[in-house]
């Protein structure tokens with residue numbers, strides 16, 4: 291089975307097209323004003339309307355209230371919501387019911403203890419994004435280019451589809467997939483030339499590297 295790739299933090303139409311052309315399955319749009327990847331609703335709408343068919347368009351928010359989500363969902367044609375803050379399972383369920391869109395909930399991981407709530411969150415969310423926990427005092431809850439100890443995921447049983455994120459790059463994604471068995475991966479800073487600036491060549495290299503592993507074995511092309 292092919293590894294599905296999400297390219298997060300896209301800001302230019304050409305990068306959305308590059309992601310789809312490279313074989314990415316998901317395009318992530320960040321709504322978080324402190325992020326170099328932040329989009330206005332109008333900019334996200336234009337990107338989403340121009341996105342190639344079949345690309346799953348994901349809006350990423352952080353502890354957003356209903357008014358913020360109403361504005362995003364009302365204007366941007368989306369396929370999924372990614373909740374990247376401290377949303378509790380009850381809020382995840384509420385968002386899912388209110389908008390009728392699949393919800394992916396991010397879980398920040400630094401140690402085994404951070405995985406304790408996985409089952410409860412799996413019951414509320416459609417998918418999980420297992421990401422590195424940001425360092426204390428970090429300005430961004432994600433997109434920090436930091437990895438966590440992937441060995442924490444080895445042998446784990448999953449109730450829902452999940453995505454591995456955090457510090458992935460074209461250089462390390464194959465190893466991460468082999469070790470964790472992830473069938474989906476997410477990247478942001480690992481395919482950038484500067485914060486918020488995606489590099490189409492790195493996007494292509496990332497997708498190729500992620501998909502160059504099947505059943506834990508590298509594929510020789």
Ligand SMILES: O=C(O)c1ccccc1NCC(=O)[C@H](O)[C@H](O)COP(=O)(O)O
Pocket residue numbers: 298299318320322325326327328350352374421430431432433434435436455456457458476477478479480
């Ligand atoms: O990317 C951001 O700027 C961002 C801002 C606020 C909340 C979450 C954010 N990103 C979440 C993602 O899904 C990233 O792709 C994920 O954290 C991996 O990022 P990276 O380690 O840079 O590949």
